[in-house]
Amino acid sequence: MFTPLTVAVAVTALLLAAWCGYAALRNQPVKDWHYLGMAAVMLLTVAQLVVGLVQLGGGERPAAGGTGTFVSYLLSVLLCLPVVGIVSLSERSRWGSATVAAGAVVLAALELRLADVWAGGTGG
């Protein structure tokens, strides 16, 4: 797995979480700039999926054979932001912002798991 990319996704996701969390604290809904931020982090997760699949295609495998788990985590990472993004569209209040922040934190946590599975953890 390409560690710098994993770190980049996790860090940008946490920044996004802080940004949207701040909006929630200030009683503001998610705005266009936040969606741009979500799109940027999402692009990184797409890149991560591609890199991960290319590596699997090239014969590299997670240390403990958790290939299925690894791929499912890659896909979950990809889905996080679209899901909370759609939810925030229909919740134009501070709670929409809080939802996006929560989704971004979950994304960052999934990155940890992803690295763990690749290194040989069972993902359990």
Next chain:
Amino acid sequence: MAEDRADARAGLRQGPGRLLVTLYGIFTVGATSRSVYQLTTRFDEAPLAYVLSAVAALVYAFITVSLIRGGENARRGALVACAAELAGVLTVGTWSLADPDAFPDATVWSDYGQGYLYLPVVLPVAGLLWLRRRRAASQAALP
């Protein structure tokens, strides 16, 4: 307060409820896929842990559906489920610390949900508070 009566049904999933539904939804998907995988591939390794994970998945699914459905019955059902969830996470959390040998592999509720950012213990508390507040709102809406 007419507004409250109008959205008494949708009320469980609006505002703070939206955040709760999303988190419960994520936990339902996560706990379900995880327990299906564990129960089908390596049930023998830690039967107790995996069965408890499956129970947690069911509870999460029930609460998610109740919050989305809305209405007084769903609210009461969700209230009971949240209380059960809190009792579960406290019991399993204490049990996993007191007797680690019973849990060769972790459950969602092990160590009070430490592996899940402690969300498993925060969620039911937030859920109970939210559901109680919605009852207050719907009673205030009565003539």
